[in-house]
Amino acid sequence: MRGMLVRRPLSLRQKMVLAMGGLVLVLGLAGTIHARLTLSNISNDELDRRALAISRGLESPATELLLTNDIFGLYLRVNEITATNADVRYVVVFDSSGDVRASSFAAGLPAGLRSSNPVQTSDPYSLTTLESSEGSVRDLAYPIQGGRVGLIRLGLTKKPIESRVDRLTFNLLGLTGLALAGGLAASYFLGTVLTRPLSGLAAAARAAGRGESAPQHELYAHPEVGQVAVAFDNMTRELRERDEERTQLLAKVMTAQEDERRRISRELHDEAGQALTSLLLGLTHLEQSVAEDDARALLAELRVMTTEAMDLTRNLARELRPSVLDDLGLEAAVGRYVADYGKKQRLDTDFHSGGFGVTRLRPETETALYRIAQEALTNVARHAGASSVNVLLERRDGKAVLVVEDDGCGFDVSVVRGSGSPSAKLGLLGMEERASLVGGTLAVESRPGSGTAIFVEVPIDGGADERDAHPDS
Amino acid sequence: MSATRILIADDHAVVRSGLRLILGAEPDFELVGEAATGDEAVREVERLRPDILVLDIAMPGMNGLDAARVIRTAAPEVRIVILTMHDDEAYLKEFLEIGAAGYVLKQAADTELVQAIRAVQRGEPFIYPAMTRQLIDIFLKQSHPAPAPPAADAELSPRETEVVRLVALGYSGQQIADQLSISVSTVETHRAHVMEKLKLHGRAQLVRYALSKGLLDT
Numbered sequence: 068m069r070g071m072l073v074r075r076p077l078s079l080r081q082k083m084v085l086a087m088g089g090l091v092l093v094l095g096l097a098g099t100i101h102a103r104l105t106l107s108n109i110s111n112d113e114l115d116r117r118a119l120a121i122s123r124g125l126e127s128p129a130t131e132l133l134l135t136n137d138i139f140g141l142y143l144r145v146n147e148i149t150a151t152n153a154d155v156r157y158v159v160v161f162d163s164s165g166d167v168r169a170s171s172f173a174a175g176l177p178a179g180l181r182s183s184n185p186v187q188t189s190d191p192y193s194l195t196t197l198e199s200s201e202g203s204v205r206d207l208a209y210p211i212q213g214g215r216v217g218l219i220r221l222g223l224t225k226k227p228i229e230s231r232v233d234r235l236t237f238n239l240l241g242l243t244g245l246a247l248a249g250g251l252a253a254s255y256f257l258g259t260v261l262t263r264p265l266s267g268l269a270a271a272a273r274a275a276g277r278g279e280s281a282p283q284h285e286l287y288a289h290p291e292v293g294q295v296a297v298a299f300d301n302m303t304r305e306l307r308e309r310d311e312e313r314t315q316l317l318a319k320v321m322t323a324q325e326d327e328r329r330r331i332s333r334e335l336h337d338e339a340g341q342a343l344t345s346l347l348l349g350l351t352h353l354e355q356s357v358a359e360d361d362a363r364a365l366l367a368e369l370r371v372m373t374t375e376a377m378d379l380t381r382n383l384a385r386e387l388r389p390s391v392l393d394d395l396g397l398e399a400a401v402g403r404y405v406a407d408y409g410k411k412q413r414l415d416t417d418f419h420s421g422g423f424g425v426t427r428l429r430p431e432t433e434t435a436l437y438r439i440a441q442e443a444l445t446n447v448a449r450h451a452g453a454s455s456v457n458v459l460l461e462r463r464d465g466k467a468v469l470v471v472e473d474d475g476c477g478f479d480v481s482v483v484r485g486s487g488s489p490s491a492k493l494g495l496l497g498m499e500e501r502a503s504l505v506g507g508t509l510a511v512e513s514r515p516g517s518g519t520a521i522f523v524e525v526p527i528d529g530g531a532d533e534r535d536a537h538p539d540s
Numbered sequence: 541m542s543a544t545r546i547l548i549a550d551d552h553a554v555v556r557s558g559l560r561l562i563l564g565a566e567p568d569f570e571l572v573g574e575a576a577t578g579d580e581a582v583r584e585v586e587r588l589r590p591d592i593l594v595l596d597i598a599m600p601g602m603n604g605l606d607a608a609r610v611i612r613t614a615a616p617e618v619r620i621v622i623l624t625m626h627d628d629e630a631y632l633k634e635f636l637e638i639g640a641a642g643y644v645l646k647q648a649a650d651t652e653l654v655q656a657i658r659a660v661q662r663g664e665p666f667i668y669p670a671m672t673r674q675l676i677d678i679f680l681k682q683s684h685p686a687p688a689p690p691a692a693d694a695e696l697s698p699r700e701t702e703v704v705r706l707v708a709l710g711y712s713g714q715q716i717a718d719q720l721s722i723s724v725s726t727v728e729t730h731r732a733h734v735m736e737k738l739k740l741h742g743r744a745q746l747v748r749y750a751l752s753k754g755l756l757d758t
């Protein structure tokens with residue numbers, strides 16, 4: 068199919084699900100990032116304020132202790148600060164000459180700490196973030212009494228803040244995930260609800276294509292699809308009506324054609340045939356009553372010509388519509404046709420019929436089956452190159468069955484059927500139409516190289532199909 | 541010997557006048573009447589009791605076939621000679637069954653009608669010679685209604701028997717495949733195999749085989 072090669076556009080439902088998913092994801096991620104930044108900013112400010120408060124609290128006792136050179140007192144102070152503030156990583160107190168007077172580090176200052184956070188002379192203090200083996204540390208360098216007495220270095224760990232931010236991020240991402248799942252489900256559901264009437268219409272359209280349409284009443288109230296459903300129903304109704312009209316017209320045309328053929332056939336047979344008969348008889352009489360040999364010879368010749376004209380007339384009449392079909396029925400008519408056909412086409416024919424008894428089929432059915440057999444046999448002669456044809460005509464189980472089977476070249480049924488050029492090939496189509504007009508079905512089975520068989524089945528309703536053997540009068 | 545009394549039944553006046561010419565020329569024939577329809581023919585036969593009725597098939601109202609049927613029961617001693625343009629075997633068969641004594645084609649009326657009437661009058665049946673072939677066909681068909689299939693009597697498997705039965709009933713390959721739940725090509729294989737085994741050619745012979753084996757009576 069051609070459609071397979073083209074990339075299929077997304078369905079409405081797929082689009083809705085995609086849009087909803089994208090939206091939730093973007094919103095969730097942006098919110099998470101924003102919250103994360105805000106929280107860490109706030110927390111950092113708070114941390115800075117705490118560092119300053121602790122340092123300011125230490126400033127005046129440290130001044131006194133430094134000036135009195137009470138190293139032990141200073142040590143106790145430093146210890147107290149680290150003991151009471153869990154997030155304080157270290158406290159170091161320098162004197163004005165830059166020597167360490169008290170420190171929470173047991174094993175001396177870590178390398179590089181001293182120079183890591185210099186204070187500009189214009190600033191009251193300096194804050195910076197240091198990376199250590201234990202994670203980020205907020206470092207405050209706080210000059211005591213403007214640096215005249217010494218310097219406090221205070222380190223506060225940022226770990227609690229970071230873990231708080233991470234926890235928040237985790238929670239927000241979890242929420243985003245939940246929202247995503249909910250949003251996808253909702254949009255899938257919505258998409259289904261929105262497209263269901265359309266799917267219903269599509270199914271109805273497919274059914275209508277097969278000729279089994281039912282009105283879509285339940286869709287009429289639908290706000291969006293209702294109008295489409297109404298229009299669709301109107302369309303299928305019109306199509307159906309038109310199809311029925313076409314079928315009726317076809318039936319009429321076929322009946323009219325058949326009537327016309329019957330009329331002309333009978334005219335030929337009766338008027339022309341009988342006139343020729345009496346001409347023949349008259350010539351015979353004349354021949355007997357004249358004495359001259361010349362005249363008698365001429366009359367004899369005329370008689371032969373008249374006989375030939377009668378044969379011609381009879382054949383013509385029979386080809387148009389055999390009176391056997393009307394007088395004696397389908398079985399006799401098809402049998403006769405097959406026999407003549409075999410002789411004319413030099414084909415082996417085998418005709419078998421059975422089950423008909425004395426009751427007759429309806430005239431339309433008889434005509435349809437006779438014409439189908441004729442057309443099928445014409446096709447065999449024209450296309451098959453067969454050496455033999457079998458014709459089967461049976462009545463069983465309330466059905467008349469006709470099978471025309473040849474052993475010829477066969478053909479690809481789907482190709483001939485599918486070739487969509489309705490103008491040229493009317494044989495197969497016509498046979499199908501005839502069968503369906505009398506309520507029957509026609510099947511063609513053929514493969515290149517293995518002959519062709521035409522199967523026709525026409526239902527015949529019990530005794531109702533019996534009719535007077537002579538509809539003509 | 542008295543003249544043969546003849547009644548003519550044909551719906552065409554031209555034909556009747558032609559017949560009058562021909563039959564009137566025979567000294568030992570006496571034309572006793574004419575009829576233009578089947579009903580009239582029946583009435584005239586009743587009234588005139590002719591020896592011979594020359595009867596056309598295609599007539600308005602009651603046609604020749606029906607008229608012959610009625611006359612055969614009403615006046616069995618009247619001998620009927622059918623005069624028609626139809627050379628169909630089916631008509632001939634029909635008339636032989638009804639019990640007509642002669643059957644002459646109008647194409648041969650000039651030479652054979654008089655001959656036929658004489659023969660029939662003598663009590664011999666007369667059938668237009670060209671129809672003898674058809675007559676033999678009818679006879680053969682009646683004496684062998686199902687011409688014994690040349691079948692070599694081979695054993696068929698139950699599956700093959702079923703396929704033969706359905707083929708003989710006129711089912712299509714697809715229908716048989718559906719009924720037996722097998723593929724169409726399997727159906728064809730079975731069928732080809734059976735035809736080969738039984739040395740049959742064509743569906744019609746298969747039907748006759750199935751009939752002779754009683755496969756179709758259910």
Ligand SMILES: Nc1ncnc2c1ncn2[C@@H]1O[C@H](COP(=O)(O)OP(=O)(O)OP(=O)(O)O)[C@@H](O)[C@H]1O
Nearest residue numbers: 446447450451477478483491492493494495496519
């Ligand atoms: N018995 C057959 N054996 C082989 N080919 C066949 C047979 N019957 C039909 N066909 C193929 O199917 C085609 C369609 O047949 P169909 O009777 O519809 O058209 P047609 O015979 O070509 O034209 P027309 O409209 O005059 O009948 C034919 O052209 C032929 O190729």
Ligand SMILES: [Mg+2]
Nearest residue numbers: 445446494495
């Ligand atoms: Mg054709």
